Amino acid sequence: MTTHCCSDMTRHVEMKCPDHPVPQNCPDRVLKYSSRFNEYGLVIHDGGSASYSIRFCPFCGVKLPASRRDN
Numbered sequence: 921m922t923t924h925c926c927s928d929m930t931r932h933v934e935m936k937c938p939d940h941p942v943p944q945n946c947p948d949r950v951l952k953y954s955s956r957f958n959e960y961g962l963v964i965h966d967g968g969s970a971s972y973s974i975r976f977c978p979f980c981g982v983k984l985p986a987s988r989r990d991n
């Protein structure tokens with residue numbers, strides 16, 4: 921269980937949609953969290969799994985943890 925910066929972020933990244941078991945397929949889903957990379961991203965609905973990684977929370981403005989992905 922990961923603690924996110926604020927309730928808005930938690931609500932978005934932990935959102936479960938009954939119609940779309942795969943989060944990427946849900947048009948209502950705009951944010952995702954990767955526990956593997958400790959990374960937050962804006963979902964890009966282009967049919968693939970692309971996302972823009974974000975550095976700051978769009979809701980409360982807090983700086984998000986650095987990604988563990990190798991750049």
Ligand SMILES: [Zn+2]
Pocket residue numbers: 925926927929977978979980981982
């Ligand atoms: Zn936040």
Ligand SMILES: [Zn+2]
Pocket residue numbers: 937938939940945946947948
């Ligand atoms: Zn949905």
